Every structure is written in C-alpha cells, then in structure tokens.
Amino acid sequence: MNPTAAAIRAGITRGRIELRQTFTNFQDLWGYLFPTVALLVVMTLMRGSTIPGTEFSRGTMTLPSVLGVSVAFGSLINLAQILTIEREDGTLLRAKAVPGGMLGYLVGKIVMISGTVLVNVAIVLIPGAFLFDGLDLGDAGAWLTLLWVLVLGLVATMPIGAIIGSLFPNARNLGAVMLPIMGLVAISGIFYPITGFPAWLQWIAQVFPIYWLGLGMRSALLPDGMQAVEIGESWRYWETAGVLGVWAVIGLVVAPMVLRRMARRESGSSVAARREKALQRIA
C-alpha cells in the first residue's frame, strides 16, 4: 500500500479509537454535557423574553447562535488544548518516531475533533428542538445550510486551534487566549442581536469566525423573518461563506508551517524538560 494512504488510514482509525475513548470516559463526558445542560437551562429561562421589536423568543434565537459558538469552541479550543497537552506528555514525539506518524496523528485529530463537535451540536440541537418553538427544522434547505456552515466552520477554526496549540508552551498558558475568545463571544451577537451594539464593536466581531458561525446557524434554523434583526437585515450567505473561507485558506496555509516548526523541535529531552517542570509544579 502507498505509505501516505496507509498513514491517512491509520489516522482515521486513530480518530475513531480516540472518539470511543473520549465517549466512554466519565470525565470527558461530563466536560461535554455540563456546558450543554447549563446553556439549555439559560436558554430555557430566556424563553419568556422576546427580541426587541419582534414577537420572537430570545431562547429560540439563542439556540442556533450557541450552536455556532460550540463549533468554534469545540474545534478551536479543544484542538489547541489537546495539542499543548499531547506535546507536553510526549504523544507527539511518539508520532514523530513512527513513519507517517505525524500525518496519521493530524488526521486522527481532525476525525476526533469533528466527531466531538458533531456530537456537541447534536446534544444541543436535539433537546432544543423539543424545548423551543419556531425552529425551522422541517426543511431540507435548513439542514443543507447547517451542514455547509458546520463543515466550513470546522475548516476555518481547526487550523487556528492548531496554530494556537503549537505556539503555546503548555496547556496552563492557554487561559490567556480563553479571555479574548470569551470577549469575542460576548460581542458576536450570540445572546443578544449584534445590531444592538455600537458600530465599531460590530466591525470587530465581523472580522472573526465566531460571529459568522452564529449567523450561519441562525440563517439555517430561524425563519426568514428573523433577518430583520441582523446587520443589513439579511442572512448574508455569501459574506458568511467568504469570511469563513478566507479564515480557512489562511489557516490551511499557515497551520502546516507552524505545526512543522513545532514538531521539528520535539525531542526526548524537550519532553523530559517539560515533565520535570510539571512535576516541580506538583511538588
């Protein structure tokens, strides 16, 4: 068999095994379920209030936006976190010691992250469909939009996660990126229509993929009337595809370079040094 094909196949197997591992692990399951349950509770509490100027429930509007955020979080933050952890504990070095191992590792991560994001979307969407009225789920077009926004969103955010994960020396420092990302979530019109914010804040939000993921999900799942509270009173499909596409292209160009540079520096002694440091911290 062709070595590259073999490595890709091994990577897909790897992703499948890791998905099974993460979904049979109590701690990991709790990590997926807790935020979902919390969000569902928050959204349920928001059911009663309506979007200003409409009769539409804020809970229903928030659900697709939250889906968008969970795609961004699930791929970007998770991948960054896994990369720093697995660099620290030597998983990456092992991959490097095996022929085609880095390719297999990367393919495995893509499969694993995509799988967990899909599950995350499902565990918000399925109970959400029963809890909230007004979601546009009966229509094939809605599912098609959901699908392309999801896929493009993954391709746009995963490389950013890979870059962040490669640049940060350890998982504990990742807190530094969590804060700005939380800030972005706050200004991206997830819990409140973005049109209520000052224009300069809207511009900042529109640079990053989180806003567009939220918008894309809303465009898929909300009735067309809800465009009224969006910027330009439109779902802006082209802009959504455009901005996410640009992030995807930049990411796919830059991430391999950063990943290669990071991988090149891995060696037994760099892992040993990090282990030493981590053990000192515990002691």
Next chain:
Amino acid sequence: MSVGELSVPTPHAEPGAERALDVRDLRMRYGTVDVLRGVTFHAERGEVLALLGPNGAGKTTTIEILEGFRMRSAGEVSVLGSDPAKGDESWRARIGVVLQSWRDHSKWRVRELLQHLGTYYEPYGTPWDIDELVAAVGLTEHAHKKASRLSGGQRRRLDVAIGIVGRPRLLFLDEPTAGFDPHARREFHDLVHRLSDLDDTTILLTTHDLDEAEKLADRILVLAGGTIIADGSADALSRRMATEAEVRWSRDGERFVHPTRDATGFVRQLFAQYGEEIADLEVRRASLEDTYLALVRDFEAGDQEAAARSFEERNR
C-alpha cells in the same frame, strides 16, 4: 599494557557502506556552549553499543541527533546509510526509538496501541505479530489494560514494545531498564540478546547501570566532556586503565589480600618465593564500574590530554 590488544577497526578506515552507524567529528553547540566537541564512533550491523557517561556529558544530545530529532552543528553522521537530518519516512521505518514515557496514550490499551502503531509500518515491511510482541515484553496478562493502569516497569516494557514493533534494523534505547525489578531486567536483557542475535538488530543504548552495559554491550563508549574518551569492550577498557587488581591467597592457613597494578608479575613473584605453599589463589580484575569511575575521574581531574592521547594511540 599493550596497545595492540585493544585495537578495534579504526573508524577512519573506509566509508561505511556496511555500517549501521558512522559518526565522524560530530559537534554540537548551543549558543556559546560546546556540548559535543568532535564525537567519532561507529557501529557494525548487529553490534550492541553502550554509551556511558556522566550526566550532562552529551549522551542524550548525541542520541537525539542520530534519531533525527535534533540538528547538529557540524560533523558527518550516517545512520543506516542516511543522514538523519534528511531521513525520510522509509528511513524512519527502519529505526526504532524507545522513548522515556510519561503519561502519553494513557487511555489506550496495551494491545490496541501496539496494533495501531504497527499499521504505520505495514507499507515498509512486516511488523511484529502483536500477540507475539506482547508476550516478548512480558505484557500478555496486561494486554487489555489501559496504559495509565500499568506499573512503572510495565509501562517501560510497553515503551520497548513500541520501539520495536516495526522490526527496526537499528534500535535506540535511552536508559531502557530504569525502574525495572531484577526479574524484569533479566527478561529485558534476554530480549535484547534475542534482537541482536536472531534479528541482527544494531542497538545503541545509554544506561547508568554498568553491570547492564557489561552484560549487553559488545562495545562500550564513554562520553565525557563532549568527546568519546574510551571505546572498546569492557575487558579491553579495564586492561587499558590498568586499574588495580586484587590478589588473594592463603599460606599456612593465613589469608592475604594485595592490591596491585601488575597482577601477573605479582603472582609470578609470589610463586617464585613460596612455590607450593600458596593456596586459594584468586585474582580479581577491576569491574567495569571501577574502570568507568577511574576513567571519568582521570578525565575530570584535567587529564584530558592523557585521555585524548591514549584514544589516539588506540586509533593509530
């Protein structure tokens, strides 16, 4: 002491088409610090080499350069006929690296992980049969345990299994038996013998256990201060250092012990003087540990010139 007895094939003899490892004048500099100042050695196919040296002597740096995990500053390095800095994936498939593990792949089960890693080698050859491999490292009972549930020694055996799953031609072992109990150590030594004798695997190992080095290695390299200060069999090294041997005997029911640098001469004299009165004669050569400590002590005492001189003599 005769230098001739020690002579091994000189590293500069011929470009090593046959050689598993050929390192010439390897240098490594971090900033302004020279970690390696001209390391030269080689390994023939199927040879087992032990690299000894004090902490910070550059052992790990040397191994990492050979593994292709670190770029060198200067020198010529050939590992299985390729420059490790430019080694491709098919080269990688012929190299086995036993890494010091920590907590990677903690959720993976032993057999599952080996099976998975084995598939990467399939395009290049026939990896080990996984059950056979699990048995060879003595983990059959634990084959379905998660890596995080293994004891330190079991985990280390898993590391070894990972290193050899692709049937490497050349295996790097960095302190392979740290944390092994005596039984596991013995089994590991058997495995190393099996790899080198039956499969003709070339092995380069580092260890702090000199007894282990003596048992496993055909040749011992001592790295200190960034150069190889000794290269030879354990036996040749102890003769070269002419460390003191201990002569014990009894005469008229009384026991004697005498340390000497010239055991043969001393015993000859002893017999000439007392003849048949001598009984229970024993001559104990210095152990590799004595030799090693003497070598490093001499070296660190600033006897670098002498060490270098005798190294050159040996290579003449």
